[in-house]
Amino acid sequence: MENVKKCCANQQTSKTLLKAKEELRDIKGKEGALIPALHKIQSVYGYLPEEALMLVSEELDIPITQIYGVASFYSFFSLEPKGQHIISVCLGTACYVKGAQNILERLSSELGIEEGSTTEDGKFTLQATRCIGACGLAPVIMIDEKVYGKLSSHDIPKILREYK
Ligand code: FES
Numbered sequence: 001m002e003n004v005k006k007c008c009a010n011q012q013t014s015k016t017l018l019k020a021k022e023e024l025r026d027i028k029g030k031e032g033a034l035i036p037a038l039h040k041i042q043s044v045y046g047y048l049p050e051e052a053l054m055l056v057s058e059e060l061d062i063p064i065t066q067i068y069g070v071a072s073f074y075s076f077f078s079l080e081p082k083g084q085h086i087i088s089v090c091l092g093t094a095c096y097v098k099g100a101q102n103i104l105e106r107l108s109s110e111l112g113i114e115e116g117s118t119t120e121d122g123k124f125t126l127q128a129t130r131c132i133g134a135c136g137l138a139p140v141i142m143i144d145e146k147v148y149g150k151l152s153s154h155d156i157p158k159i160l161r162e163y164k
Helices: 002-025 034-045 050-060 064-073 093-097 100-111 153-161
Strands: 085-090 124-129 141-143 146-148
Touching (some): 002 034, 002 050, 034 050, 034 064, 085 100, 093 100, 100 124, 100 153
Parallel strands (some): 085 124
Antiparallel strands (some): 085 141
């Protein structure tokens, strides 16, 4: 049974890798291809796994160290798998002065994870962000595309229940 599971997981992995390879076909050989390539890989996997970065290195003939340098420089790339729901806590000035830190701490304690990590069940990733342009609603969080404003830390359990 274990071998069957392993076999299916391997098939899935090679299918995904094949899809990633196809995505790279159009940009291969073009100038400035690395960032678009990383975007494509992230759209296939949801993050940038090592095996896919090795593929980018081979396909675009760019050293792997350079690829890791670029991938870790830009905050929109992730080297770790993300959760099903991304919770972004705004720590911009307006939100910060209205208690965003308390909101972040409450989320962290409710989910049992630190900022920048993902729950073990893969359901939530908790991250801090800069101003999202909704300062009038400070303090603000976003869960995926939905904005929650004028929050107090007491609102957090109710909001999380919507996603459980
Ligand atoms: S500072 Fe938080 S939305 Fe602008």
